[in-house]
Amino acid sequence: xxHSKLLDISLQQSSAGQMPSGLLAxxxxxxNLATDIVKTIDPRKFEKELPLEIIKDFSARKLYSRWLPxxxxxxxxxxxxxxxxxxxxxxxxxxxxxxxxxxYVALGLVSATGSFGxxxxxxxxxxxxxxxxxxxxxxxxxxxxxxxxxxxxxELLTKAKVCTKAIKVSGGYKISGQKIFISNALFxxxxxxxxxxxxxxxxxxxxxxxxxxxxxxxxxxxxxKKLGQNASPAxxxxxxxxxxxxxxxxxxxxxxxxxxxxxxxxxxxxxxxxSLSRAGVGALATGVQKRVLEIVIEVGSKNRxxxxxxxxxxxxxxxxxxxxxxxxxxxxxECYSRGxxxxxxxxxxxxxxxxxxxxLLKYTLxxxxxxxxxxxxxxxxxxxxxxxxxxxxxxxWGSLAKSVCTDxxxxxxHLALALVGSDGGAAFxxxxxxxxxxxxxxxxxxTNELNRLMIxxxxxxxxxxxxxxxxxxxx
Amino acid sequence: xxxxxxxxxxxxQNLSLAEINSMIGELNENAEAKAxxxxxVFYYELAKVQSLAAxxxxxxxxxxxxxxxxVLKSAGPHQLMDNPMAxxxxxxxxxxxxxxxxxxxxxxxxxxxxxxxAGLKYKSYQLAFDYAQSRIQGGKTINSWSxxxxxxxxxxxxxxxxxxxIENLNAASALHIISGADHFVSQNMQVMGGAGYxxxxxxxxxxxxxxxxxxxxxxxxxxxxxxxQNQVLAL
Numbered sequence: 280x281x282h283s284k285l286l287d288i289s290l291q292q293s294s295a296g297q298m299p300s301g302l303l304a305x306x307x308x309x310x311n312l313a314t315d316i317v318k319t320i321d322p323r324k325f326e327k328e329l330p331l332e333i334i335k336d337f338s339a340r341k342l343y344s345r346w347l348p349x350x351x352x353x354x355x356x357x358x359x360x361x362x363x364x365x366x367x368x369x370x371x372x373x374x375x376x377x378x379x380x381x382x383y384v385a386l387g388l389v390s391a392t393g394s395f396g397x398x399x400x401x402x403x404x405x406x407x408x409x410x411x412x413x414x415x416x417x418x419x420x421x422x423x424x425x426x427x428x429x430x431x432x433x434e435l436l437t438k439a440k441v442c443t444k445a446i447k448v449s450g451g452y453k454i455s456g457q458k459i460f461i462s463n464a465l466f467x468x469x470x471x472x473x474x475x476x477x478x479x480x481x482x483x484x485x486x487x488x489x490x491x492x493x494x495x496x497x498x499x500x501x502x503x504k505k506l507g508q509n510a511s512p513a514x515x516x517x518x519x520x521x522x523x524x525x526x527x528x529x530x531x532x533x534x535x536x537x538x539x540x541x542x543x544x545x546x547x548x549x550x551x552x553x554s555l556s557r558a559g560v561g562a563l564a565t566g567v568q569k570r571v572l573e574i575v576i577e578v579g580s581k582n583r584x585x586x587x588x589x590x591x592x593x594x595x596x597x598x599x600x601x602x603x604x605x606x607x608x609x610x611x612x613e614c615y616s617r618g619x620x621x622x623x624x625x626x627x628x629x630x631x632x633x634x635x636x637x638x639l640l641k642y643t644l645x646x647x648x649x650x651x652x653x654x655x656x657x658x659x660x661x662x663x664x665x666x667x668x669x670x671x672x673x674x675x676w677g678s679l680a681k682s683v684c685t686d687x688x689x690x691x692x693h694l695a696l697a698l699v700g701s702d703g704g705a706a707f708x709x710x711x712x713x714x715x716x717x718x719x720x721x722x723x724x725x726t727n728e729l730n731r732l733m734i735x736x737x738x739x740x741x742x743x744x745x746x747x748x749x750x751x752x753x754x
Numbered sequence: 755x756x757x758x759x760x761x762x763x764x765x766x767q768n769l770s771l772a773e774i775n776s777m778i779g780e781l782n783e784n785a786e787a788k789a790x791x792x793x794x795v796f797y798y799e800l801a802k803v804q805s806l807a808a809x810x811x812x813x814x815x816x817x818x819x820x821x822x823x824x825v826l827k828s829a830g831p832h833q834l835m836d837n838p839m840a841x842x843x844x845x846x847x848x849x850x851x852x853x854x855x856x857x858x859x860x861x862x863x864x865x866x867x868x869x870x871x872a873g874l875k876y877k878s879y880q881l882a883f884d885y886a887q888s889r890i891q892g893g894k895t896i897n898s899w900s901x902x903x904x905x906x907x908x909x910x911x912x913x914x915x916x917x918x919x920i921e922n923l924n925a926a927s928a929l930h931i932i933s934g935a936d937h938f939v940s941q942n943m944q945v946m947g948g949a950g951y952x953x954x955x956x957x958x959x960x961x962x963x964x965x966x967x968x969x970x971x972x973x974x975x976x977x978x979x980x981x982x983q984n985q986v987l988a989l
Contacts, residue, residue: 427947429891438893460948504953506961588979693936696965700973711965718940718961719951726947728901 285601298612299629305356306363313367316340322372322712325510333375333510334466338414342379344405347386349637350645351399352406357623357633358387358555359615362562362608369566373716374510376563378416381462381511384556385419385471389489391551391619392530392544393657395648397489400527401469408468417489418467420458420516427460430473431553431725432733433546437482443518445474445486447533451524454488457500457517460723464514465502468492472518476532485545487530488523496521507715534654543662550670554614554677557724561607561680564688567717568600571688571695571710578699578706592698599691603684610680617669619661675737678730685720686727692717774807778814791815794869794923801873802880805963808873812866861925864977868928871935871967872916878960879913882906882942885949896945905945912938925985929978932968939964 320333337343346361347353361383368376389398401417408415421430425440443456454474464470469489476484490497500515528534530548535541575596579589616624623629632640647653692714699706721727781787790796792815801808886897886906896902912934919927939961943950950957968974 422948425890427891435892440890440893506951506953506958588975592975689940690937693940693965696936696969697974698976699969700976701966701970702972707969711962714965715962718943721940721944722947722951726944728905728944732901 285597285604298616298624299626301633302357302359302624302629305360309356309360309363310367313364313371316342317368317371317375320371320375322375322510325372325374326712327509329465329512330375330378330510331466334378334414334416335412337379338409338416339412341409343382343414343416344402344409346383347398347402347405348390348645349632349635349640350648351395351402352637352641352645353402355632355637357629358383358620359611359624361559362611365559365562366566366569369563370570371566372510373563373567373713373720374508376566377462377508377511380556380559380563381418382416382467384552384559385417385467385469387555388419388471388487388548388552389417389529391548392487393654393661394529395645395654395657396650397527397529399645399649401489404468414466415468416463416466417469417471418461418464418492420461420464420470420472422458422460424457424459428725428729431549431729433482433549436485436549437480439481441475441478441481443472443474444478445476445484445488445531447476448522451522452486452488452528452531454486454490454496454518454521454523457515459515460503460513461516462511462513464492464499464516465512470497470516471529472516474518482545483542484532485530485548486528486532487548489527489529490518490521490523494521494523506718507712508719535658540658540662543665544658547661547665547670550674551619553724554618554673555620557677557681557730558607558610558614560720560724561603561610561684564681564684564717564720565600565603565607567688567713568596568603568684568691571691571713572596572600574706574710575695575698578703589698592694595694596691599687603687606683607680610676613676614673617666618673621664671737671740675734678725678733678737681720681724682727682730682734685717688717689714689721774810775814778811781811782814788815792866794865794920797866797869798873798876798917798920801870802876803873805870805874805877805960808870809963809967812863812870815866864925864928865923867967867970868923868931869920871964872920872931874960874964874967875916875931875935875938876913878939878942878957878964879909881955881957881960882909882945882950885946885955889947889949902945905941909938909941909945925981929981932974933978935964935968936961 316336325333341354344352345354346356346358349355361380365376365380368379386398386401389401401415405415423430423440423442425442429435429439430441441456443454443458446453446455452474454472456474458472461470468491470492471487471489474486474488475481476486496519498517498519500517502512502514505513530545532538532541535544572593575593579593615621623632648657692710695710696707696714699710701707703710724730725733781791791800791811797808797812800811883897883906886902887895889896892899897906916931919931939957943957943961946955946957949955952958972980
């Protein structure tokens with residue numbers, strides 16, 4: 280077994296600065312919750328079977344609302360606590376982790392737009408489902424057939440070959456287009472999608488919308504057959520002249536009086552969402568490495584534990600795991616202490632939201648934020664609080680956590696398979712599944728190759744003409 | 755086209771396991787062809803187009819008492835090439851057979867395995883290369899981005915070196931080919947992004963086959979250590 284101290288997140292507490300002590304307890308609670316959730320789940324079962332019973336269980340446990348703000352009626356869990364959940368669930372099954380993770384990434388985008396009215400509406404449906412034994416979750420519909428990594432960076436978006444068009448009509452927008460690789464679209468009740476007023480100029484015409492999965496004109500295409508993460512199916516989603524009312528538009532140029540303000544919010548919208556979700560991917564990949572290490576120790580102790588070379592190889596796995604744990608934790612702390620959620624790190628604000636009754640928050644401050652003026656105030660606050668140096672740290676650390684931890688996870692799993700071998704029986708096939716699952720993490724949220732360019736751009740670029748990045752696209 | 759090339763091309767089609775077995779049976783009746791098709795070069799060339807057929811052929815030719823081939827046969831007319839789970843299921847069946855550990859895995863098996871893996875690596879590179887020529891990102895095909903070029907250039911070096919090693923293969927060069935094969939195929943998948951993760955592009959199957967072959971019938975690290983301790987150090 281791994282020494283318990285190695286898993287203790289408080290080892291890196293110094294990097295948390297002024298983080299409220301209650302938050303660390305909350306992270307540990309999330310870890311314990313994840314341990315409890317996964318103990319009865321057999322991940323192999325959901326390689327070929329839809330995880331409907333798991334979704335139902337998650338809903339009964341109120342996991343789909345637990346980390347939504349109290350301001351909209353959610354459980355008020357601090358988003359940083361998700362680190363603990365990811366760490367434990369990643370070490371069990373990445374596909375099952377994604378059943379929750381993808382939901383919060385989708386609603387994280389709504390939150391980042393400042394559209395608390397839309398968030399509130401979706402949260403009400405989630406709460407209702409959680410109370411009546413059904414389920415309600417959201418899926419993020421961003422990737423398109425001609426634009427994958429292009430959609431993950433504001434600069435690349437200028438050249439992206441997008442196909443989902445938004446047309447302004449009376450009372451809302453008509454959306455037409457196609458999205459691919461959409462995780463959990465098969466059972467999500469809401470899609471949070473992106474569309475563009477001008478397909479030739481996507482970066483300056485972004486529209487973010489929320490639409491019900493059963494809305495007229497929304498249809499599911501094929502469900503992809505993929506290498507891993509089969510518990511979290513990915514599907515094609517078609518939008519055929521779908522009407523989305525203004526109330527369900529989370530973000531669009533016409534919501535801004537000043538177009539420049541739209542461009543600023545638009546650019547940082549991507550940064551905010553991606554840096555947080557990439558750090559989360561790092562935590563999941565760290566969780567994988569923890570389990571990989573455990574498997575090799577278990578098998579190694581039976582077979583070749585007495586061999587020094589085996590001990591040295593296990594030492595390499597420990598190295599990778601601890602480097603990943605440190606980087607992913609540091610990435611989380613950097614992103615949450617500098618980004619849009621930084622106010623929630625303040626001990627007084629943290630306690631205010633933690634101990635204030637949900638109903639009181641929802642019907643006072645929440646009601647204000649739901650209004651158009653509340654939304655505009657949130658966006659203005661975000662624009663005014665932007666510090667370029669902070670943004671560079673957030674985006675750089677998000678990319679670093681993602682690329683380091685997922686590369687290490689692949690490296691460790693390759694090594695573990697080469698240590699255990701196909702004569703290792705069930706251990707080999709458990710490792711093989713982790714490898715198939717974790718491979719996706721090197722690809723989604725922007726490939727690691729793109730993320731390494733982000734590391735250069737944000738950590739080095741200032742001193743070495745950062746504006747040269749992606750110049751090859753302009754030649 | 756010589757008969758062997760023609761045979762390889764036939765195998766490259768989506769044949770069922772029963773059809774592959776039938777063709778291998780015909781091949782075994784021709785002594786000249788049988789001798790030729792047991793060379794690493796042949797396995798390499800065959801694996802470039804159909805790694806599973808190369809694997810089945812290797813098992814049918816292997817002098818070892820491996821129990822894997824009978825298990826493969828028992829799969830019946832299973833459409834192996836159409837069923838991405840097949841390799842895994844076969845391997846699971848093989849796991850039930852504890853006798854495998856006692857089978858006589860010989861150096862010729864190592865050479866055959868390395869040749870198949872080299873062919874599989876070549877195929878994965880070819881898929882990534884072709885994809886990079888057609889996929890557009892940032893307004894250009896991705897092979898015109900220098901960061902993709904540098905990745906592909908390293909992969910190109912490796913397949914080129916493999917092709918040379920296959921010509922005069924020995925145990926050390928075989929282990930060298932196998933050593934980084936998993937990382938190699940994984941890097942080719944990176945070039946293909948999300949598409950490479952989907953079963954539409956067979957590279958995800960090549961990745962699974964590579965992981966399995968590298969560590970079958972024993973862990974790669976153990977195979978390497980055995981070779982070094984027994985053959986080099988002569989312990």
